[in-house]
Amino acid sequence: MERILIIEDDADIAEIEKDYLSLSGYSVDIANDGNGGLYAALHGKYDLILLDLMLPGLDGLEICRRTRDKTKIPILMVTAKITDLDKIRGLGLGADDYIEKPFSPSVLVARVKAHIAQFRRLSESVARPASAVLTVGDVTVNTAEHRVYKNGAEVELKNKEYELLVFFMTNKGLLFSRDDLYVKIWGMEALGDSSTVSVHINRLREKLEDDPSSPTHITTVRGAGYRFV
Numbered sequence: 105m106e107r108i109l110i111i112e113d114d115a116d117i118a119e120i121e122k123d124y125l126s127l128s129g130y131s132v133d134i135a136n137d138g139n140g141g142l143y144a145a146l147h148g149k150y151d152l153i154l155l156d157l158m159l160p161g162l163d164g165l166e167i168c169r170r171t172r173d174k175t176k177i178p179i180l181m182v183t184a185k186i187t188d189l190d191k192i193r194g195l196g197l198g199a200d201d202y203i204e205k206p207f208s209p210s211v212l213v214a215r216v217k218a219h220i221a222q223f224r225r226l227s228e229s230v231a232r233p234a235s236a237v238l239t240v241g242d243v244t245v246n247t248a249e250h251r252v253y254k255n256g257a258e259v260e261l262k263n264k265e266y267e268l269l270v271f272f273m274t275n276k277g278l279l280f281s282r283d284d285l286y287v288k289i290w291g292m293e294a295l296g297d298s299s300t301v302s303v304h305i306n307r308l309r310e311k312l313e314d315d316p317s318s319p320t321h322i323t324t325v326r327g328a329g330y331r332f333v
Contacts, residue, residue: 106151106220107131111141111167112182113159121154122181124209125216138162145171151220154212155199157183157190165193174199176263178219182207195303197261201290202300220243222291227266238273240332243312243321245270257312264289264304269312272322272332281329305330 108130112118117135122132133148135141138161145153145167146307153171157164168179181194181202191202203215236248244253247270252259267289280288282301290300309316322332 105129105131107133107149108152108154108216109141109144109148109150110134110154111138111145111159111164112154112156113137114156118153120209121212124213128213128217130216137165138167142167142170146174150177151223152178152180152216154182154216156178157194157332164271165190165197167196168199169197172262176223178214178223178263180215180219182212191299192303192306194298196262196307200264220293222289225291238270240273241321243269243273245273254312261308261311265308268301268304269308272330276332279325279329279331284329 106129108125110118110121110125110132112121112134118134118136122134124307125132133144133150135144138159140161141155141159142272155164155167159167162183163182168181171179177255178201179199181199182205183190183202184205194202200219203212229261236246238245238247242255245251245266246253250266252261252266252269268285271285271288282299285301304314305322309319309322312321313319320333322330324330
């Protein structure tokens, strides 16, 4: 049985989330504060973490940062108050996606299922790579070792940054819209916010482009999407 960790200080919301996820067949634990949530995230064996940003003790962003250093499992930020800056910071620290309160419990369950399924598929593809090394220009990905290099120097990427890059490099030259990429990488259609894609692409550009403001690898086709060249 897949295990979910809910880190949420509002007991009523946490119990609602737990009830719906339990009815869908998941084993669910709840942590009601930041310190307890971090301990559970680092010491429990979970398949996904639902992480509120506004918590007593450690906040969600710090929990995300420390957890992502130790595990690659999906982290879904859940919050009633999320600015563009919070979104960029959370996704940049390694969160896979976010969902804003109030939300439909059925949408929450669907998002959780999609993230776990997508993570499992991608983990299996990494374990059995079709091509061990991908190279486009000065960027190289060793899919067998899950490592990325630019001009021979290793670059550290978060989960979804890595998955986006591998997808782009195996489909170099092809044009994809934000919605296309959200479906391909996040495994969901019409359930989330495709602006998540833009944040991850900007992060990739910061790490791989000589001049992120004038990218030569991940280019934008205005009004249409992105391609890797």
